[in-house]
Amino acid sequence: MSDIGGSDLMISISGVRGIVGRSLTPELLVRLGEAFGTYLRSGRVVVGRDTRVSGEMVKCAVFSGLLSTGCSIVDIGIVATPTTTLMIEALKADGGVVISASHNPVEWNALKFFRSDGVYLNAAEGEDLLRIYYSGDFLRKPWDGLKAIECVSDAEAHHVDRVLSILDVSLIRSRKFSVALDCCNGAGVGVSLRLLRALGCAVEPIHCTPDGLFPHTPEPNFINLQDLCRFTRERGADIGFATDPDADRIAVVSETGEFLGEELSLALAAQYVLSRAEKRGRPVVINMSTSRVCEDIARKAGSELIRTAVGEVNVAEKMEEVSAVIGGEGNGGVMDPRVHYGRDAIVGMGLILEFMARSRRRCSQLAAALPQYAMLKTKIECPAARSREVIRKLKGAAKGARATTDDGLRLDWDDRWVHLRASNTEPVMRIIAEARAREAAQALVDEYTARVRAALNGA
Ligand code: MG
Numbered sequence: 001m002s003d004i005g006g007s008d009l010m011i012s013i014s015g016v017r018g019i020v021g022r023s024l025t026p027e028l029l030v031r032l033g034e035a036f037g038t039y040l041r042s043g044r045v046v047v048g049r050d051t052r053v054s055g056e057m058v059k060c061a062v063f064s065g066l067l068s069t070g071c072s073i074v075d076i077g078i079v080a081t082p083t084t085t086l087m088i089e090a091l092k093a094d095g096g097v098v099i100s101a102s103h104n105p106v107e108w109n110a111l112k113f114f115r116s117d118g119v120y121l122n123a124a125e126g127e128d129l130l131r132i133y134y135s136g137d138f139l140r141k142p143w144d145g146l147k148a149i150e151c152v153s154d155a156e157a158h159h160v161d162r163v164l165s166i167l168d169v170s171l172i173r174s175r176k177f178s179v180a181l182d183c184c185n186g187a188g189v190g191v192s193l194r195l196l197r198a199l200g201c202a203v204e205p206i207h208c209t210p211d212g213l214f215p216h217t218p219e220p221n222f223i224n225l226q227d228l229c230r231f232t233r234e235r236g237a238d239i240g241f242a243t244d245p246d247a248d249r250i251a252v253v254s255e256t257g258e259f260l261g262e263e264l265s266l267a268l269a270a271q272y273v274l275s276r277a278e279k280r281g282r283p284v285v286i287n288m289s290t291s292r293v294c295e296d297i298a299r300k301a302g303s304e305l306i307r308t309a310v311g312e313v314n315v316a317e318k319m320e321e322v323s324a325v326i327g328g329e330g331n332g333g334v335m336d337p338r339v340h341y342g343r344d345a346i347v348g349m350g351l352i353l354e355f356m357a358r359s360r361r362r363c364s365q366l367a368a369a370l371p372q373y374a375m376l377k378t379k380i381e382c383p384a385a386r387s388r389e390v391i392r393k394l395k396g397a398a399k400g401a402r403a404t405t406d407d408g409l410r411l412d413w414d415d416r417w418v419h420l421r422a423s424n425t426e427p428v429m430r431i432i433a434e435a436r437a438r439e440a441a442q443a444l445v446d447e448y449t450a451r452v453r454a455a456l457n458g459a
Pocket of ligand 1: 245249
């Protein structure tokens with residue numbers, strides 16, 4: 001997908017990503033460091049990165065830019081994204097940078113920018129940063145205004161302690177679970193192993209060498225996790241967990257080796273949290289593209305269900321505003337406000353294991369008890385500049401559906417829905433559909449793919 005639109009460089013309010021050796025150059029990275037340092041008016045910045053081989057090159061360039069603006073840096077090394085966001089808060093830093101292209105293939109790398117509360121910059125803040133970047137008007141400090149780099153080597157311990165603090169550790173330990181773990185040789189290895197061992201689990205690792213050489217395409221989906229499915233079944237593990245390379249997303253495999261899908265990670269966590277008497281009735285926040293499974297779970301628990309535009313910051317800000325009890329994104333992003341307003345794979349692991357421990361049910365049984373839907377996702381090429389026009393054309397065409405246009409176009413019928421939105425990271429239109437039966441979801445995807453094509457062709 002790297003060359004759609006003619007360039008693989010994506011600079012947007014959600015950060016910057018590109019291909020190392022082509023678009024993601026040291027010059028560009030230094031300027032981004034200068035822009036963020038200027039945006040923060042100097043200050044203290046926490047920087048973490050995933051295991052990618054390119055991470056060191058990217059880090060050195062970003063450090064140079066940040067230092068030149070008078071920032072001091074806390075380098076926490078190779079860590080999961082949620083570890084960095086927790087450290088921004090813990091160290092009362094002014095902001096943070098994560099160097100990771102998340103689920104993108106190995107040739108990519110990216111920068112993401114965080115504010116002092118450890119949450120991504122929102123759209124307005126991202127615009128401010130981009131304005132500084134494009135203006136080139138950077139703070140440049142003289143020699144005696146330059147600050148130091150401090151290295152902190154054990155940020156993971158803080159992260160794991162925070163997650164353990166919300167769990168019933170002795171209950172989970174008493175069950176002595178066996179857990180298969182696939183971290184795609186990414187930054188989730190250390191923190192996942194620490195958490196699972198603290199929970200008394202026997203860990204069966206696969207692809208847990210944190211060298212950044214990804215053994216499979218990193219997106220944690222059915223196709224890419226076939227090794228884990230087989231391995232979980234062969235080893236007789238109670239559950240299999242997969243993290244993406246920066247460990248903010250989690251996918252689950254049942255003890256039978258069945259891939260449950262990323263959508264069910266958040267659903268299982270939400271089902272468990274809302275099963276606790278003190279949590280029932282409190283709001284749940286998810287994005288527009290997340291399964292109705294969570295909607296049904298919330299309704300049953302008497303909780304308000306609020307949907308936001310796609311983007312972690314949108315979910316995080318709404319969760320804080322309404323004091324949500326759980327939230328996240330259907331792509332495997334579980335957010336528990338007791339730890340942080342951010343997606344965290346090990347929060348998901350802990351909640352799901354505690355669900356199994358307290359209910360005394362197997363993972364496959366817990367999944368089978370959830371509301372059953374079929375969700376299909378696809379994407380088609382659509383230049384960013386034309387996406388509004390396409391959405392406008394399609395909005396009027398839907399009969400009998402409730403239309404929401406906060407984020408692209410979402411059409412809801414009683415038994416199915418479809419969501420069309422322009423990607424923030426690629427020049428494509430994403431189409432996501434869900435229905436009770438797979439055939440109905442497929443029919444929706446086919447219909448709206450054809451409609452987008454027709455709109456692009458001027459029909
Ligand atoms: Mg990620």
